[in-house]
Amino acid sequence: MTTNSRDRALRERARAVIPGGMYGHESVALLPEDFPQFFSRGEGARIWDADGNEYVDYMCAFGPNLLGYRNPAVEEAASAQAALGDTLTGPSEAMVTLAEDLVSMISHAAWAMFCKNGSDATSMAMVLARAHSGRRKILVAQGAYHGASPWNTPNPKGTLPEDRAHILYFRYDDLDSLRDAFRQADGDVAGVFATPFRHEVFEDQFLPSAEFARGARQLCDDADALLIVDEVRAGFRLARDASWSLLGVEPDLTTWGKVLGNGYPISALLGCEKLRAAASSIYVTGSFWFSAVPMAAAVATLAVVRTSDYLERMIARAEEMRKGIAEQAAAHGFGIRQTGPAQMPQIFFADDPDMRIGYFWAAAAVRRGVYLHPYHNMFATSALTEADIAKTLAATDEAFAELKRAWANIPPQPNPAVLARIKAKALLSPR
Amino acid sequence: MTTNSRDRALRERARAVIPGGMYGHESVALLPEDFPQFFSRGEGARIWDADGNEYVDYMCAFGPNLLGYRNPAVEEAASAQAALGDTLTGPSEAMVTLAEDLVSMISHAAWAMFCKNGSDATSMAMVLARAHSGRRKILVAQGAYHGASPWNTPNPKGTLPEDRAHILYFRYDDLDSLRDAFRQADGDVAGVFATPFRHEVFEDQFLPSAEFARGARQLCDDADALLIVDEVRAGFRLARDASWSLLGVEPDLTTWGKVLGNGYPISALLGCEKLRAAASSIYVTGSFWFSAVPMAAAVATLAVVRTSDYLERMIARAEEMRKGIAEQAAAHGFGIRQTGPAQMPQIFFADDPDMRIGYFWAAAAVRRGVYLHPYHNMFATSALTEADIAKTLAATDEAFAELKRAWANIPPQPNPAVLARIKAKALLSPR
Numbered sequence: 001m002t003t004n005s006r007d008r009a010l011r012e013r014a015r016a017v018i019p020g021g022m023y024g025h026e027s028v029a030l031l032p033e034d035f036p037q038f039f040s041r042g043e044g045a046r047i048w049d050a051d052g053n054e055y056v057d058y059m060c061a062f063g064p065n066l067l068g069y070r071n072p073a074v075e076e077a078a079s080a081q082a083a084l085g086d087t088l089t090g091p092s093e094a095m096v097t098l099a100e101d102l103v104s105m106i107s108h109a110a111w112a113m114f115c116k117n118g119s120d121a122t123s124m125a126m127v128l129a130r131a132h133s134g135r136r137k138i139l140v141a142q143g144a145y146h147g148a149s150p151w152n153t154p155n156p157k158g159t160l161p162e163d164r165a166h167i168l169y170f171r172y173d174d175l176d177s178l179r180d181a182f183r184q185a186d187g188d189v190a191g192v193f194a195t196p197f198r199h200e201v202f203e204d205q206f207l208p209s210a211e212f213a214r215g216a217r218q219l220c221d222d223a224d225a226l227l228i229v230d231e232v233r234a235g236f237r238l239a240r241d242a243s244w245s246l247l248g249v250e251p252d253l254t255t256w257g258k259v260l261g262n263g264y265p266i267s268a269l270l271g272c273e274k275l276r277a278a279a280s281s282i283y284v285t286g287s288f289w290f291s292a293v294p295m296a297a298a299v300a301t302l303a304v305v306r307t308s309d310y311l312e313r314m315i316a317r318a319e320e321m322r323k324g325i326a327e328q329a330a331a332h333g334f335g336i337r338q339t340g341p342a343q344m345p346q347i348f349f350a351d352d353p354d355m356r357i358g359y360f361w362a363a364a365a366v367r368r369g370v371y372l373h374p375y376h377n378m379f380a381t382s383a384l385t386e387a388d389i390a391k392t393l394a395a396t397d398e399a400f401a402e403l404k405r406a407w408a409n410i411p412p413q414p415n416p417a418v419l420a421r422i423k424a425k426a427l428l429s430p431r
Numbered sequence: 432m433t434t435n436s437r438d439r440a441l442r443e444r445a446r447a448v449i450p451g452g453m454y455g456h457e458s459v460a461l462l463p464e465d466f467p468q469f470f471s472r473g474e475g476a477r478i479w480d481a482d483g484n485e486y487v488d489y490m491c492a493f494g495p496n497l498l499g500y501r502n503p504a505v506e507e508a509a510s511a512q513a514a515l516g517d518t519l520t521g522p523s524e525a526m527v528t529l530a531e532d533l534v535s536m537i538s539h540a541a542w543a544m545f546c547k548n549g550s551d552a553t554s555m556a557m558v559l560a561r562a563h564s565g566r567r568k569i570l571v572a573q574g575a576y577h578g579a580s581p582w583n584t585p586n587p588k589g590t591l592p593e594d595r596a597h598i599l600y601f602r603y604d605d606l607d608s609l610r611d612a613f614r615q616a617d618g619d620v621a622g623v624f625a626t627p628f629r630h631e632v633f634e635d636q637f638l639p640s641a642e643f644a645r646g647a648r649q650l651c652d653d654a655d656a657l658l659i660v661d662e663v664r665a666g667f668r669l670a671r672d673a674s675w676s677l678l679g680v681e682p683d684l685t686t687w688g689k690v691l692g693n694g695y696p697i698s699a700l701l702g703c704e705k706l707r708a709a710a711s712s713i714y715v716t717g718s719f720w721f722s723a724v725p726m727a728a729a730v731a732t733l734a735v736v737r738t739s740d741y742l743e744r745m746i747a748r749a750e751e752m753r754k755g756i757a758e759q760a761a762a763h764g765f766g767i768r769q770t771g772p773a774q775m776p777q778i779f780f781a782d783d784p785d786m787r788i789g790y791f792w793a794a795a796a797v798r799r800g801v802y803l804h805p806y807h808n809m810f811a812t813s814a815l816t817e818a819d820i821a822k823t824l825a826a827t828d829e830a831f832a833e834l835k836r837a838w839a840n841i842p843p844q845p846n847p848a849v850l851a852r853i854k855a856k857a858l859l860s861p862r
Contacts (some may be wrong), residue, residue, distance in 0.1 A: 022717025285455025
């Protein structure tokens, strides 16, 4: 039985001093009431909320938790660096080592620049693409998330048309649409952004065809434009190299974040040799961009990425979970769609236009100690154990059973903000 | 005698994998060769470079080191939180406590939002000002640094005219100029940015008149525009409240960073009650904005700010240093200008148009274990001891003596990038 009195009290206090009680992607404003807002602890694949309720966590802090919360190798490296210093008057050796490691691991990369937010890396990529070519247009897939800066935030409130004056949109995984955008830009394309696969909120996920990825590469080459793959969300969960290495495509720039330091705050822009001069011509910086501890943590994270079977283990556990949930859904008589790579799953119910069913099921799992998300893609960690999967599948099975009992009486989606997002997505939907 | 073989080797490695060998404000590209690029350790007011050379550090990581590197109270709070978790699937109680603490300490603030970079906070302030009023124009002092985003980076390479389409400029501490900018904006002003005092690179610093600060407040009130004071660089080094509290002026928004977590990565936007609705209407977020460790560090930092004499001690030591340097300069026959608050000093030499003299003197101090900066305002920390000041003044006295001996033979400023910056500043100079 979960309790939530401490979470309620914290929400009340937060409402007084934080606009709307919370903001950004970790706000629970679009989630059912059963989802806690505040957390107290993490270890491996588990998190504890402010009331001490324990969960197998399939959000992984919205990505960063690649190797397990408080992974011993990462914590040891971070602690050793912290004992010396973190934010100093100049960078540390760890910055050089980290850049060397990334350049050695990511095929297209000849250099690295570090920053803090994923948005820093994507904005730097945009500025760099323009600096390199002197051209203005940036092509972005319609509805794709590349950060929350004025040029790309999904909610344009407070931004101006000028912020997107030279952003053109195409349909993801649609080469004709991308070709049209190039034509529309009339020789003025600086760069094309793409995520490794389509992973948007309130949408089924899908992988692009190899034909699209290769075609995008070719269109960029033909127009002397840069291909920028935004790995912030998917990096190191599909491959140990850039994600499109699986499709035989080398980007010019990749943007990284989230997993890079296994939770320590660091993001990066990696680029190919021909962009080195442009990269040193732009002025970008931040107060904490040179801090040593997140870099030491990233060096340790990458060592695990290179030398362990973290990826194969993560995928095996995630596929076991996917298979189990598919079997349970069928056994209970529900149609579900599990989309995207198993290790970054999105689960939606058939015939669920206002998402009342998916919300009910996820909340039922949360009440049973398994933190699933009803509208955002989830994330697996390599720290998931057989016991975690067993606990997960026991909880989801009970959640399906509870759903079946409640089926006819589930009230309509009560959250107008959720309904608005669903409607907006239906209008935008790329497929 | 300082050594630098390890620094040289790291620079060589960095040149291969980091554009230009380093980027941003911690690059030594504009500094004399004696300045190390890489550091290994910090403790109190001291830093050690990659070769183990020790310095009394007057850059404080370009600000963040308010209470001393590895301040015990801050480190203890950060460690205790790190043992539980940092970047989790939701925020921790520390976020609420930190917002409460800031609201209780900063007179104008009714709420807080947290982010990572100073640039995040200033960009959020801009977006929020536009969201609140529906107006477009943002007034910024000519040449003032408010971050490195496309709308405000000091080097516009790779940015577009559209990024600044609705930014208008005025002369800092010049009410007529600000009034003109309001007239030019013709009723379309969303907000006015100002730093607490003028603290630009390659320039004498100066405090604004109280008349300017109060006049700016009045102009904003008359036009229903927001007054935004950017505390990222000066916050908590002038006052325990917002800096213009010393002038009797309450801003609508303040932006904070650097010192907030004494080196842990966190920044903040604070706002008044009337902006709460607009603040909850914008979408801004970042992967690490909700991480608990920097928030726990900030709670501990603010407790020291509230309950100790850190500010008075810092100012007393800084004034002792300023007085000593003034006496030494006079004794050695040099004219110098020490501008800005003593705890954020800028030191320039008279009759030094290409800065060869200032560069020589700062480098001579660096070689003697005192890290001074020749073109960027410096920062004092409350961890400065009497022994640090004694070491500093012994080194600066020797540096003056060395300068006097070398005087007639100092070669012209050899760095064309420095000369370009000096020239650009002469053209822009606000006074």
